[in-house]
Amino acid sequence: MKCTQLLVMSSMTILSACKLDDFSEVKNYWPQAGVTYEIFVQSFNDSDGDGIGDLNGVTQKLDYVQELGANAIWFMPIMPSPSYHKYDVTDYKAIHPAYGTMEDFKNLLAEAHKRDIKIVIDLIINHSGSGHPWFEEARKGRDNPYREYYIWAQKDTIAEFINKKVITLDSDNIRQWHDPGNGEDFYYGFFIGGMPDLNYDSKKLRDEIYEIGRFWLEEVGVDGFRLDAAKHIFPDDRPLDNHEFWKEFRAKMEAIKPDVYLVGEVYDKKEIVAPFLPGLPALFNFDFHYTLLEALNTENGMLLAKKQKEILDFYLGITPNFIDATISSNHDQHRLLNELGSDADRYKQASAILLTMPGAPYLYYGEEIGMLGLKPDEHIREPFLWDVSEKDSGRTSWIKPNYTTDATVTPLAIQRNDPASYFNHYKTLISLRNTNPALAIGTLDLPEVEYPETVMAYHRVSSDQEVFVIHNLGKVEVLLDVPVGFEEKLFSLGQTTFAEGKVKLGKNASMVLGR
Incomplete structure (x- = not known):
């Protein structure tokens, strides 16, 4: 494979791409391996000046999502609810009034689909709100x-x-x-008194839930659902009933929309998660998030690569058809930059690992501009910064931010013009993934060579491409031999050199090589 350098983002991040007749054509690998952008509507973009983000505000920013390179949007709950987070639903077939109307949502859907952006909504069916x-x-x-x-x-x-x-x-x-x-x-009520659990031993209740699914898929036209608290439909001591319910749910939804996308939240270790796969073909990989943090914070190079290989092989033993929904953060965890001690080098490397690993990665809104936040949850869901405050008409004000402010986070409008910004870094990596099939859909193979303890290395192999990915998670420079045949530099991060079959990687530096 012969490639030419296409774009120099900065002295720290370089992207090369192959000629168009090779792999530089942008492809949409969703849902198997595409990128999904998670949005909390309340904090995203305010179109009417009431301080609360809304659906029309999201519609205004669809070109931004497309520019970033995401293939789909997952909306946190958009149905009526008395709480700010809206996980205590009071009407399963409506839009929360502060977010807009059903017509606003259908318009958003139509505009997203024009841009080949799929729409996934949170479906909260483990429990209702106590006001339902x-x-x-x-x-x-x-x-x-x-x-x-x-x-x-x-x-x-x-x-x-x-x-x-x-x-x-x-x-x-x-x-x-x-x-x-x-x-x-x-x-x-497993979570709180305001969220009474629904009784799935009741056929009448199950039929109600299937009708709700039909409504959103058939009458509204969404592409799929994120299933909240999927592990808890039945009590934890009835796991087989949980597995059977989700198989039944999947069959009911596929009868309505054969290509429906279902991703489940099963917050547990792989042995508990894997048996849900026949009913929920996509499941969030929480191990990825925690192991990524541990690897970066302890400079343990192969920890995540070995863990991910172990998980993927285990899942293959359950079903050959599954979607590994990888995350580096989401709305339930501290913001990623906080978890990494506000270290910009480690932060950029975290996204480089996420977007060169197998899976279908999720990107939490604001991670691409380095938003900050620590629990309680409201403060990991603070307003997005589109521009400096005096120019930012879309910035929401429903909450006073403690962490993401003009003093601590550079707004998008400024980052767009900075080649070394977090935004351009994420955009570059997503483009790299979308133009190299091995990075999107390739297998994960670990090298037999022993590298220094701080080095993470892996091969990604598809039917028509192989790449070699290497990261130095440490602070001390390393010099490494490259496997024979890998001569094309597709991407580099940090202080690196590549010559005569050897790679030199500085602190939190990374490189992707192709052949």
Whole structure:
């Protein structure tokens, strides 16, 4: 493969691309390996000046998403809810009023599809909000027809469990049984009392859920769903029932839309996650996030590569057809730059690893401009900075930011004109991935050669391309031999040299070579 240098982003980041008759044609590998951009509408872009982001604001920024190179958008909840986060839904077939109307959303869909951008929405069906009409009816009494939509127990039967719970990765809520107000009957809510769990032993309830799915796929036209809290549809001691439900859900949705995209949130280790794959063909890889951080913070070069190889091989033992939804951060974790001690070199390398590894990577809004944030959750979901404050008409103001401000984060408008910015770095990497099939859909093969402890190295191999990727996660420069035949430099990050079969990598430097 012969390639020519196409673009010099800065002295620190160089991208080369092959001639058009080789691999430089941009391809859309979604959903198997495309890039999905996660948006919290409330903080993204305000089109009407009320301080709250809205759907028309997102429509205004679709060209930006396209410019970045993302193939799809995942929206955090957009349905009516009393909370800022909107995971306690009160109407499954409507749009939250502050976000706009259903017509606004359908217009957004149409405009996104014109740009070949798919739309995935959060579907929160493990629980409803306590203000949902179903629950308002169910709490009226044991004979109410909606009673069976939720999980109930009498006080004397659960007394010893009321204040007991095993803390899980995705919830630190101690109290799971909640009093609706009469002090006698308690309902189950895994997360909080305002989110009563739905009862999937009820066929009537399941049919309601399938109808909701049909509505969004058929009448509205979304491309798929992100399934919140997918592990908890049935209690954790009924895993087989969970697996069977999701297989049934998938069959129902595919009968409506054969190419529906389903990605599940199963927050656990691979042995627990993998059996969900037959029902949820895409699953978030939380191990990737945590291992990436550990590898960068401890300078353990091969930790992530070996872990990822182990996970992919394990999943292949369950099904040959799965989508590994990799993440470096999302709306439930501290912002990535904070996790890496605000070290710009490690931050850029984190994205270089994410976007050269196998999988279908998710990018949390604002990561591409280096947004900051620490929990509580509101402050990892702060407003996006489009421009300096006096010029930023789209900046939301529903919350006063503690971390992402003009003093701490450079707005997009300025980063666009800086070749060395985070934005141009992310844009370069996504373009690299979208123009090199080995980086998008290639296998992950680990070298047999022993490299220094700080070095992460791997091969990505597709039917018509092979690349060799190497990262130095350490602070000390390393000199390495390159496998025979890899002569074309496709990408480099940091202080690097490449000559006569040897690569020199400085602090948090990376290189991608092709042959």
